[in-house]
Amino acid sequence: MAEPPVGPVLQAGVATESVVSGVLVFIVSLLVGTVAITLGAQVLVDRDTGFGRAAVTALLGALVYALVGVFLGWIPLLGPILMFVAWVGVINWQYPGGWGTALGIAFVAWLAAVLILYGLALLGIATDAFGIPGV
Template sequence: MVSVIGSLVAFVVALLIGGLAIFVSARLIVDVEDYSHAIVTAFLGAIAWALTSWVPLLGPILALIAWVWVINWRYPGGWGTAAAIGFIAWLAALVILLVLNAVLGLGVGAFGVPGA
C-alpha cells in the first residue's frame, strides 16, 4: 500500500511540474492565466504521446506531432504557436527539474512534457 501511495504522489508531483512548464510557456506565448488548463493539457499530451510513441520507426515523430496537436487544440494561435509553446515548455521543464532535483534532491520528472 505504501508503494502505491508513493507512486501516486510521484505521479501527481510530476504532473504538476509538467503542467507548470506548459503554464509558464503558454503564459509567455499566448498570455493565458489558467494553471489547471495547463495541467489538463499535460495529462492529455502524455496520453497522446503514449498512444503514438510505440509505432515502429515513426513513433517518436508521430508522438511529437500528437503532443503538439494537443497543445494546438487546447491553446489559441495555430501550429506554429503550439510548437513554440511546446519548445518553451520543454525548456521550462528542464530548468524546473534542474532546480528541484539539485536543490531538493527529489529525483522526479515532468509528466506531460516529452524528454523532460
C-alpha cells in the same frame, strides 16, 4: 485459525508505501508538466489561459504521446517524430494561435520543465515531468 489481516489489503501484495510513493511521483510530475505548459502559454499567448487548461493539456498530451508511442513509436525516426507532432497537436487543440504558437509553447514548456527538474534534483527530489516528452 488464521486471523484476518489488519489495515488495508491491496491486491497482488503491493505495499501501501509503493502505492503512496507512486501517487506522489505522479502528482509531482503532473504539477511540473502543468507549470511548464502554463509558462509556455503565458509567454506565447497574450491572455490568461488558466492553470486548469495546462493541467488538462499535460494529462491529455501525455496520454496521446504514450498511445502514439505504443502504436507507432517503434518505427525508426518516424515514430518519435509522430509522437512529438501528436503532443504538439494536443497543445494546438488546447491553445489559440495555430501550429507555430503550439510549437513555441512546447519548446518553452520543455525548457521550463528541464529547469524545474534540475532545481528539484539539486534538492534531492528526482522525478520526471508528466506531460512533457523527453524530460
